[in-house]
Amino acid sequence: MTSTIIPLVKRKKIAETLPSGKRLDGRGLADYREIKLETGVIGSAEGSARIYLGKTEVLVGIKIDIGEPFSDTPNEGVLTVNAELAPIASPDFEPGPPSKEAIELARVVDRGIRESKAIAVEKLCAVPGEKVFIVFIDVYVLNHDGNLIDASAMAALAALLNTKMFKYVVKDGEIEKKPGYTQLPIRNQPIAVTIGKIDDNLIVDPELDEEHVIDARLTITTKKEENICAIQKGGVGYFTAEEILEAAKIASEKGRELRKLVVKA
């Protein structure tokens, strides 16, 4: 990706208001931008959701397919997360194979869902060792204004909660569709909270300009029981142990708020 050049004065501007507890756009350090969530927006997908996190816009579509299980988990369905940083979403995104940024995004979203055991994969097995359901989660970034991870993770969860599976019977080892739908079995609600660090200040939900000047970020995903299930540190800066523990606290508090919002959508 092109390295965006940020005017030094901008970094200074962004950093200097933080000690007073305010950000340039008027938010407090622990405030998210306005969140709007719509579900069931794509008719051809089994589940879908579109999120607006401030100006960041992400669409998640879920497709369910039949395939073979992994040999070490013959009785479980398969989860696959893919992310596209489509050129439409930013002048910095280029067409071509997934960039490292896109791969990281997909893997962080994947880790949250997988490690929280959000999907009851054992219920997605039709014929043990042979036929299971594959849940494809495709993250499509439509406008990039920072914090793609949290937006994508929330949209993915909203889409999963919205996903309907066709009913089926197994006859002679083959899957036969039946009329009607059931809900995809979801039993946990992972929420990713990304915290940026600028000098000694921690901010949640960095928007694009802030994202360009943060020293580092920490994404902490919590389950509905508020235990931590995934962490990813990004960026070339560092954190002290105290900052990490503080971030974990923020993540669990913000996670609680956001979870309510996503489950309601």
Added chain:
Amino acid sequence: MPRKTTKKLIDKKGVRVDGRKPNELRSIMIKAGVIENADGSAYIEQGRNKILVGVYGPREVHPRHLTQLDRALLRCRYHMAPFSVDERKSPAPSRREQELSKVITWAIEPSVFTDRFPRTSLDVFIEVLEANGGTRCAAITAASVALADAGIPMRDLVAACAAGKVGGQLVLDLMDVEDKMGDADLPVALLPSLNVITLLQMDGELSADEFEKALNLAINGCQQIHMIQREALKTRHIAVKQAVEE
């Protein structure tokens, strides 16, 4: 993922599958200066992990357009040899390897004074020859030694180590089976003198209290590994001296 076999991973006396205590590292051997052609290099064995790291640079950036005017471009490439795991791994870089390359770069970059040699690249090639859990941490540990061996100006070394939860108990330096069958894995990289953390990832499940304890356990592991890194660099220096004197 089923984690049914967790009971076997640690027994009642707190002894792990390979006989270690919960807070015990695997045996670690680090050697600096192992690749003649490289500007700096290191080899690490941590348990059954075997990893080779070569540093090239600072040198001109290829391709040119990646040049950064204010600092050096640090690139770490984490790569697993096809024979490094039980089932042959395709030599093409997987998504996991690409992500690890990125987080390893992020873990190491804060330690390097990249602003002292702008418009150059510093390439760190990591080849995992045999993998048995915790390779990203071992790779970071070795890469930092290789960078010091290359004479790169650095703020600090970087030492990395994972902590985690296995069979309900917090443990240090998870090996493959503990990582796969355990409850949580928390890799950490530390700049030991400056006492700041540059890599932090986690998967599994930990309560807030367990997380704090695991973090401190990992930091302690990093500090122990820092001592082994220092010894490796000292030995390297003595070896160079002797080789020339002969």
Added chain:
Amino acid sequence: MPTFFEDKQLVMPGDLLAEGGYAAGENAYKEDEKVFSAQLGLVDFEEKTIHVVALRSFYIPYVGDIVIGKVVDVGFNGWTLDINAPYAAMLKASDVFDRPFKPQRDDLSSIFNIGDLIVAKVVSYSRTRDPLLTISEPSLGKISKGQIVEVTPSKIPRLIGRQGSMISMLKRETGCHITLGQNGLVLVSGKTLEDEQLAIRAIRKVDAEAHTSGLTDRITKMIQKEKGGNESAQKDN
């Protein structure tokens, strides 16, 4: 204001060298009144300034440095030289001609061609601009004979010695011309191959033992001993 290492002790990047009232010299850095090492090297206290003499280093150009470079490209109006640095160096044709130079008439490769070694001086270099070289001084220009030996660039000062003591001893004892490139390349040219080989061995020894004391004496003895051996060996032939 404590210090935590003794003079000449081996240190690693990140080692805390001293606190309060000390300045960070070469290969050291200061944060919050603390001086840390930025290199694998040996501590060198110079009054209140703490340096670390790097055991391994690469060359970063400095204006005024004499360097030895290899021509790697002949361009339209000058030559590109590899000076053992992360940056390619430029020698302009206008620096070489004492008359106006015309690209259509003057064949630059007939002056310096790819592979030629040149002793040159860095006239400009900055963080944003590649080094520019000149050869318009008497001792500079194309190298026509001798051998090149590569040493750690950070050890060049030791090769020079206090007030040039080491380098003048090396020249005197081996009878060789020795040109030190600050970029870690040293040109040795002597009457015989044996003289050159002897000088190279001595230079390598200085590189390896740069941090030890009494080095000049030891190197002198080594040269004299080997010279004696060589001479008797030659008589036998």
